[in-house]
Amino acid sequence: MMLRFVSIGLWLVALGWTCSGQPDPCDVPLVTDSGHKDNFTVVDLARELYACTMIKMIERAGLGPMFREKGPFTLFAPYDLAFGFLPDDIWNKLMSNNTYLRELLLFHTVPRLIGSIDNVYNDELIETMLPGKNIRLNVYQIGKMMVGGRGAADQAMGVTGRITACGGPVIDGGNATNGEVRIISNVMHPVPPGDxxxxxxxxxxxxxxxxxxxxxxxxxxxxxxxxxxxxxxxxxxxxxxxxxxxxxxxxxxxxxxxxxxxxxxxxxxxxxxxxxxxxxxxxxxxxxxxxxxxxxxxxxxxxxxxxxxxxxxxxxxxxxxxxxxxxxxxxxxxxx
The missing domain is CATH 2.30.180.10 (FAS1 domain)
Incomplete structure (x- = not known):
C-alpha cells in the first residue's frame, strides 16, 4: 500500500505543475479540447477536477470512448487519495482483472443526470450502469466528521458536506456536455454482493x-x-x-x-x-x-x-x- 500512496502522492504534487504549463498530471491523451465547452465531456471534467486515478482506470478498462461519445452520465469519481485506502488485495485485483475493474467503474456511473446533489433524500437508491446494483445516498445532519483514517484525509481536502454516496462524502463536482461529475472521498467498494x-x-x-x-x-x-x-x-x-x-x-x-x-x-x-x-x-x-x-x-x-x-x-x-x-x-x- 505504501508504494500506491507514493504514486498517488506524486500525482497530487503534480497538480501544481499544470498551472505552470508543465505536463498534465493525469497523463491521459486528451481527445476533446477542454477549451471548447460545446464538447466538454465527463472525462474532460474529471481531468479538471484532478480525478486522475479514476481517469486512468477508465482508460485501462476500455471505457474511455463510452464516456466521451455517449451519455448523459453522472460519474461518481473518487479523488486520488481514496484509492490508497483500498486493501492491497483489492487494488491488485483491479489491476489484474479487467472484468472486475469494469464492474467497479460501471457501479460508479449513473446512466442519467442526477442534478443538484443537495436535492437528494436520505437512503435514496440510484440505479447504476451495473444491472441490479444501486448507489445509496445518505444525508447526515451532524456537525462532526470522524477523525483519523479517511476522516483525516477528508479534513485535509476540506470535506465539510454531509451528503454521502455509499459512505463517501460528495466533496466537489460540475457539469459537462454529456453529463455530470461528482467527486467523492471514498471508492465505493465493494459492489453490493447482496443483502x-x-x-x-x-x-x-x-x-x-x-x-x-x-x-x-x-x-x-x-x-x-x-x-x-x-x-x-x-x-x-x-x-x-x-x-x-x-x-x-x-x-x-x-x-x-x-x-x-x-x-x-x-x-x-x-x-x-x-x-x-x-x-x-x-x-x-x-x-x-x-x-x-x-x-x-x-x-x-x-x-x-x-x-x-x-x-x-x-x-x-x-x-x-x-x-x-x-x-x-x-x-x-x-x-x-
Whole structure:
C-alpha cells in the first residue's frame, strides 16, 4: 500500500505543475479540447477536477470512448487519495482483472443526470450502469466528521458536506456536455454482493456467525428488512467467546436473539456519518457507543470491539465488521 500512496502522492504534487504549463498530471491523451465547452465531456471534467486515478482506470478498462461519445452520465469519481485506502488485495485485483475493474467503474456511473446533489433524500437508491446494483445516498445532519483514517484525509481536502454516496462524502463536482461529475472521498467498494444474509451465507469469515443467526431464526428478518446498519463479528470475534458464553447462547435462543439484535441499527450509518462519542440505539433497545482511538473505530470503548472493515455495501444497508461479539451486561444479567 505504501508504494500506491507514493504514486498517488506524486500525482497530487503534480497538480501544481499544470498551472505552470508543465505536463498534465493525469497523463491521459486528451481527445476533446477542454477549451471548447460545446464538447466538454465527463472525462474532460474529471481531468479538471484532478480525478486522475479514476481517469486512468477508465482508460485501462476500455471505457474511455463510452464516456466521451455517449451519455448523459453522472460519474461518481473518487479523488486520488481514496484509492490508497483500498486493501492491497483489492487494488491488485483491479489491476489484474479487467472484468472486475469494469464492474467497479460501471457501479460508479449513473446512466442519467442526477442534478443538484443537495436535492437528494436520505437512503435514496440510484440505479447504476451495473444491472441490479444501486448507489445509496445518505444525508447526515451532524456537525462532526470522524477523525483519523479517511476522516483525516477528508479534513485535509476540506470535506465539510454531509451528503454521502455509499459512505463517501460528495466533496466537489460540475457539469459537462454529456453529463455530470461528482467527486467523492471514498471508492465505493465493494459492489453490493447482496443483502445481509447473502453475505453471511457466502462469506467465509462469517461461518460461525451464520450458525448463530440461523439458530436465532433471524435469517428472514435480516434478508427482507432494512435498511440496516449491522456490526457482524467475524469468525475471530465469535471465537473470543468463552466456552460457557457460547454454550449459554446456543441453549437460550431468546438471549441469543437479543444479543444479535444488539449488533443492529434500523437505519443506515456509514463511517463518514459517525463521530467519536456517538451513542446509537440498537434494534434490541439498548445503546452502543462509537469511539475513535488511534485512527481506528471501536464499539463500546477502545478495549472492546474494533471495526476491522467499515462501509461494506449491501443491498439493504451497510456492514461494519468487528472482531468481537457485543454482549450488553444488562441483557446477560437478565438471563442469569
Amino acid at each position: 445481509i444474509m447473502d453475505v453471511i451465507d457466502n462469506d467465509k469469515q462469517f461461518t460461525e456467525l451464520k450458525k448463530l443467526v440461523y439458530l436465532a431464526k433471524l435469517q428472514d428478518y435480516l434478508k427482507a428488512g432494512g435498511p440496516f446498519t449491522f456490526f457482524p463479528p467475524n469468525n475471530n470475534g465469535v471465537d473470543k467467546l468463552s466456552r460457557d458464553e457460547l454454550k449459554k447462547l446456543e441453549h437460550n435462543t431468546t438471549l441469543l436473539r437479543e444479543v444479535l439484535l444488539y449488533h443492529l441499527l434500523d437505519w443506515t450509518l456509514y463511517a463518514s456519518g459517525s463521530y467519536d462519542g456517538e451513542v446509537l440505539v440498537t434494534v434490541q433497545g439498548e445503546s452502543i457507543n462509537l469511539t475513535v482511538w488511534y485512527d481506528s473505530l471501536w464499539v463500546n470503548g477502545h478495549t472492546n470491539a474494533r471495526v476491522v472493515y467499515q462501509d461494506y455495501n449491501i443491498y439493504n444497508g451497510v456492514l461494519h465488521i468487528i472482531d468481537k461479539v457485543l454482549i450488553p451486561p444488562i441483557i446477560w444479567q437478565k438471563y442469569n
